[in-house]
Amino acid sequence: MSPSTIQVTIDSRIATITLNRPEKRNAISNEMRTELIAALETVSRDRAIRAVVLTGNGKGFCAGGDVSGMAERMEAPAGEVAFNGWSRQQIVHHTVNLLYSMPKPTIAAVNGAAAGLGADMALSCDFIIASQEASFAWSYIKRGLIPDGGGMFFLPRRVGIARAKELVFSGRKVDANEALELGIADRLSDAGSLLGDAHAWATELSQGSSTALALGKSILNQSYELSAHQVFAQGSQAQAVCYTSREHRDSVHAFLNNTK
Incomplete structure (x- = not known):
């Protein structure tokens, strides 16, 4: 039996959801998306959980969509590609909206590269704390695509419309220090203390009603x-x-x- 692509741990009423495909830098596969939706729905309903931390296992936070899955989609009959894509987008948007509308504080603890959909998912959280090894890239343009995980909604609200255009049009990488300067990240942390700092912040944010x-x-x-x-x-x-x-x-x- 293959290991779960999503791990959920609960400590002191804080849920940590970990993307768990480290060998693929946590690129989102269909299986992973299904498991993530289930985890988010469960955590959202559980009133004993006060806050959520989203992070990645291994060196990367999330490399975005799984490119091998993109290749498979292109093999569909020409008359089905568009509707298949539309159907897939509904699932992507449902996933992101579960994070965005979560009725409790959410923090993305970005431990490494967050690219494409990975960067969008980080932005869909209320706050971002990034390790010094973190980076962000809205790299969709390099695959002939536009940001489809909420980036065109979230990114301008973080950095302004002109800067958002520059990041989306270029697809360039933003390191942790620049991310903090631009307002993409809210706080920085050392790699060894990232999850502890995220957990402490989540606890602080969730003390009230x-x-x-x-x-x-x-x-x-x-x-x-x-x-x-x-x-x-x-x-x-x-x-x-x-x-x-x-x-x-x-x-x-x-x-x-x-x-x-």
Whole structure:
């Protein structure tokens, strides 16, 4: 039986999801994508898990899509290539959206090269912490493709439209220090302490009300696309839910009891 391409460990209510095809620099195969979707759906539903760290096993974070799979897709009958591609894109977007809309903090702990879909998946997390060995490349152009894992949505929001165009048009590699300077990465870490630092950050981010965090994240994810009126309206609805939450009631009672 082949080893799982996705490993999930849980420690102190933090789930670490590890891409596990180190011999392929964690390039995403169909099997791996299926296992990743299952892991993300399980972690998303588990309310005991407070935050998620995504990382890669071995030297690379994720080399992107498996090129051998690309070759197989080109062998399909000409009349099926486009629809097969569209169908595959729905699965890719579902995977990325599970990360993006996860109702708890997500951190990409980028331990090595993140290229193509790998770079997009890192951006779909709330935060990126990168080791000094990390690099990022939106290298789709080198395969005659455009970023299809959310990069054209996420990257401009990180670095601005002009810089995003430069990175997508060139497909060039960005090292860890430049990634921090550009705002692609939020923090840097030494390779030996990367996962520990990511876990500590995830713990810090997930101490508050899980209800307020999930609702606040869902609104913040839309804030660039919505008007102020729409953000205020969604905020009012979310706050009404928060008023009824156990976390809000417990914290108010605890505050009042401590100040009397």
